[in-house]
Amino acid sequence: MNWSVRLEDVGHRYRAGGPWVLRGVDLELSSGALLRIEGGNGSGKSTLLRLLAGIDAPAAGRLRGRPPARGYVPERFPAALPLTALGYLTHLGRVRGLSRRAAVREGAGWLERFGAERYAGTRMRELSKGSSQKVAVAQALMGRPGLLVLDEAWTGLGQPARAVLDAVVRERVAEGGAVAFADHDPARLAGTGHATVRVVDGRVAPGGAGELDGTGTPGGEGEQDGAGRGVRAALTRIEALGAPGSRMPAGLPPNAPRHLAPDGVLTLTVPAADSDTVLRTLLAARPGWHIRSLRESVPHPAPDPEDRPAPAPRPGEEGDAR
Ligand SMILES: Nc1ncnc2c1ncn2[C@@H]1O[C@H](COP(=O)(O)OP(=O)(O)OP(=O)(O)O)[C@@H](O)[C@H]1O
Structure with missing residues (x-):
C-alpha cells in the first residue's frame, strides 16, 4: 500500500504560551523512503520524530496521511515494565492486531534475531541496558508497521545488534515501509540513498543546505548522497x-x-x-x-477530505512505549 505522511506548516510546543520547538515545518515522507533527521542537541529531532510517530499531536498546522501501523523506538525506553520481554512483545503484537499465537511467534523471532532469545522469560526490569534496548527495538517492529520511527535506537546496542538493526531498516524500506531516524553516528546507514533533513532554530531544512556559512559554502556534516526517494521535504x-x-x-x-x-x-x-x-x-x-x-x-497537494488528522494514540497504543 502506498501512502505519504505530510506535515504542513507544523509547529510544536510543549505547553500553551511556551516556546515553539518547531515552526513552519513542511515535510513529506512516503512509503519506501528512508529519512535521516539531523540537528544539534535540543534542536527538536525527538520532537519531530514523536510527531511523525503520532506520539504527540502538533500544536499547529496539519499532519496527514500517516499509515495506521507505526512503530516507535523512543530515545529513553521505560525498561521497568511489569512484564517479561516476550510477554511485552506479545502484548504489543496484540495491540497491533496480531493473534496471540502470531504475536508470540513474531516476538520470539525478533528476540532471536537480535540475540536476546535467552531473555524471553526475563522480567523487563531485570534486563541489562543492552538487552532492554533490544526489546525496545523489537517492540517497534512487531506487526511490521508501515512507518518505523527510530530515535537513537542504535544507542545501547552492541555491534552485532546494531548491524542487525541496520539490516532490518534496509529490509523495511525494500518492503515498502518508511523509516525516519536520528542517530549520533553520521555514518549510520551510509550508502542507503537516504534523504536528510536538519532541524535548525526550530525549522526543518534539507540536510546540509541549512548550514551555509557566510561564504556560501555548504558545511553540512553527515551523508549528502541521499537521493531522497519518497521524501519531499520542500x-x-x-x-x-x-x-x-x-x-x-x-x-x-x-x-x-x-x-x-x-x-x-x-x-x-x-x-x-x-x-x-x-x-x-x-x-x-x-x-x-x-x-x-x-x-x-512545499507544494501542498489538493486536500483529501477522507484524510483527516489522526488523533494522537492513547498511551500504550501504537508503539507508545512511554
Ligand atoms: N516533554 C517536554 N516538555 C517540555 N519541553 C520539552 C519536552 N521535550 C523536549 N522539550 C524541549 O524541546 C526542545 C527540543 O527537544 P528535543 O528532545 O526534541 O531535541 P533533540 O534534538 O532530540 O535533542 P537531543 O539531541 O539532545 O536528544 C528542547 O528545548 C527540550 O528541552
Whole structure:
C-alpha cells in the first residue's frame, strides 16, 4: 500500500504560551523512503520524530496521511515494565492486531534475531541496558508497521545488534515501509540513498543546505548522497549572484524553473533533494556564484477530505512505549 505522511506548516510546543520547538515545518515522507533527521542537541529531532510517530499531536498546522501501523523506538525506553520481554512483545503484537499465537511467534523471532532469545522469560526490569534496548527495538517492529520511527535506537546496542538493526531498516524500506531516524553516528546507514533533513532554530531544512556559512559554502556534516526517494521535504528556491552578464550555468536540473536577470541575479527552484547538488554546481562554476538566499516551500497537494488528522494514540497504543 502506498501512502505519504505530510506535515504542513507544523509547529510544536510543549505547553500553551511556551516556546515553539518547531515552526513552519513542511515535510513529506512516503512509503519506501528512508529519512535521516539531523540537528544539534535540543534542536527538536525527538520532537519531530514523536510527531511523525503520532506520539504527540502538533500544536499547529496539519499532519496527514500517516499509515495506521507505526512503530516507535523512543530515545529513553521505560525498561521497568511489569512484564517479561516476550510477554511485552506479545502484548504489543496484540495491540497491533496480531493473534496471540502470531504475536508470540513474531516476538520470539525478533528476540532471536537480535540475540536476546535467552531473555524471553526475563522480567523487563531485570534486563541489562543492552538487552532492554533490544526489546525496545523489537517492540517497534512487531506487526511490521508501515512507518518505523527510530530515535537513537542504535544507542545501547552492541555491534552485532546494531548491524542487525541496520539490516532490518534496509529490509523495511525494500518492503515498502518508511523509516525516519536520528542517530549520533553520521555514518549510520551510509550508502542507503537516504534523504536528510536538519532541524535548525526550530525549522526543518534539507540536510546540509541549512548550514551555509557566510561564504556560501555548504558545511553540512553527515551523508549528502541521499537521493531522497519518497521524501519531499520542500522545494528549495535558490537565489545566487553572478558577475553582471553571467550566463546560465551548465549542469542545472533540466526542468527546474529558473530566471537569470541582466544584473546577474539567478533564481532557481529545485526539489529539495537536489538542492545540495545544485549548490555545489553553482559554487564550483567558474566564474563562481555567490549564494544569496535559500528558501524552502512545499507544494501542498489538493486536500483529501477522507484524510483527516489522526488523533494522537492513547498511551500504550501504537508503539507508545512511554
Ligand atoms: N516533554 C517536554 N516538555 C517540555 N519541553 C520539552 C519536552 N521535550 C523536549 N522539550 C524541549 O524541546 C526542545 C527540543 O527537544 P528535543 O528532545 O526534541 O531535541 P533533540 O534534538 O532530540 O535533542 P537531543 O539531541 O539532545 O536528544 C528542547 O528545548 C527540550 O528541552
